Amino acid sequence: MGLLLRFSSCFLSLMVLFPALCTSQDTFVSSRATYFGSPDCLGNPRGACGYAEYGRTVYDGNVGATSKLWKYGAGCGACYQVRCKIPQKCTDEGVIIVITDHGASDNADLILSASAFAKLSRPNTALELLAYGVVDIEYKRVPCQYPGYNLMAKVHEHSKFPEYLAIVFIYQAGSYDILAVEFWQEDCKEWRPMRRAYGTVWDTTNPPRTALTVRCQIISAGAADGVKWVQLNDVVPSEWKAGVAYDTAVQFN
Known part of the structure; x- marks a missing residue:
C-alpha cells in the first residue's frame, strides 16, 4: 500500500493551483540560505520529491530543499540561480540549483547541499563561507537545462x-x-x-x-x-x- 496511504490526491491537486504558480520571477528575491550536511556533500536519497539517487547527483550535486518554493510538490525539479551577498567572499554569478527536497530552517528559503553552498564562494574562500552556516542570498527562477536528455x-x-x-x-x-x-x-x-x-x-x-x-x-x-x-x-x-x-x-x- 506504501505510497497510496501518504496523501489525499484531491487536496494536493487543488492546492497546486494557488496563485503562487502564476507569478513571474524575473528579478532576484532576497532571502537567506543554509546547507545540510552529508558525508559526500550531496543531496538526500530519501528526499521528499521522490527522486532517490537522481536527487543526489543531478546538476553535479547542486541541489536544494525548500518550503516556500515547494508548491505542494509542484516545485520539485525547478531550477534557481542563487547568489550570496557577502562582499569579497561570494561570486557574482553564484550557483544554479535544482529543488529535490522539502525542508525549512532558520528563516531560510533554501537549504542547499554543502557542495552547492560552497560554490557560492570565490576561490579559496569556501571553508570560510561554510563556517557562516547561514548567509544572506538572492535567488530567481531560471530554466533547467539538460543537454542531450529528453524528459x-x-x-x-x-x-x-x-x-x-x-x-x-x-x-x-x-x-x-x-x-x-x-x-x-x-x-x-x-x-x-x-x-x-x-x-x-x-x-x-x-x-x-x-x-x-x-x-x-x-x-x-x-x-x-x-x-x-x-x-x-x-x-x-x-x-x-x-x-x-x-x-x-x-x-x-
Whole structure:
C-alpha cells in the first residue's frame, strides 16, 4: 500500500493551483540560505520529491530543499540561480540549483547541499563561507537545462507490476511546473487522473496492461503561455520494471 496511504490526491491537486504558480520571477528575491550536511556533500536519497539517487547527483550535486518554493510538490525539479551577498567572499554569478527536497530552517528559503553552498564562494574562500552556516542570498527562477536528455519517466521503486504503478519525471528542462498527470484508458476511451502521491511521484492502481500514454498539465513559471497539456505517447512499456527510467522523446522547453 506504501505510497497510496501518504496523501489525499484531491487536496494536493487543488492546492497546486494557488496563485503562487502564476507569478513571474524575473528579478532576484532576497532571502537567506543554509546547507545540510552529508558525508559526500550531496543531496538526500530519501528526499521528499521522490527522486532517490537522481536527487543526489543531478546538476553535479547542486541541489536544494525548500518550503516556500515547494508548491505542494509542484516545485520539485525547478531550477534557481542563487547568489550570496557577502562582499569579497561570494561570486557574482553564484550557483544554479535544482529543488529535490522539502525542508525549512532558520528563516531560510533554501537549504542547499554543502557542495552547492560552497560554490557560492570565490576561490579559496569556501571553508570560510561554510563556517557562516547561514548567509544572506538572492535567488530567481531560471530554466533547467539538460543537454542531450529528453524528459524521462522513471518507474518508482515502490511500484508492483502489474497492479500498482508510480512514476517520477526526471530531466525536466525549462521553467514548467507539472500540475496534473492523466493516463489514457483505451478500453473506456477516456483520460483518467493519476494521483500526486507525494512530491513529484504520480501513481495509480490497476494501470492499463498496454503501453502507457500519459498527458501532463503544465504551467510556465511566468504563466506567459498559460496552462497547457503535453501528451507523452507510449511513455511506459506494457512490461515495465520498477526502478527503470524510460525516455519520453519529449522535452518541455
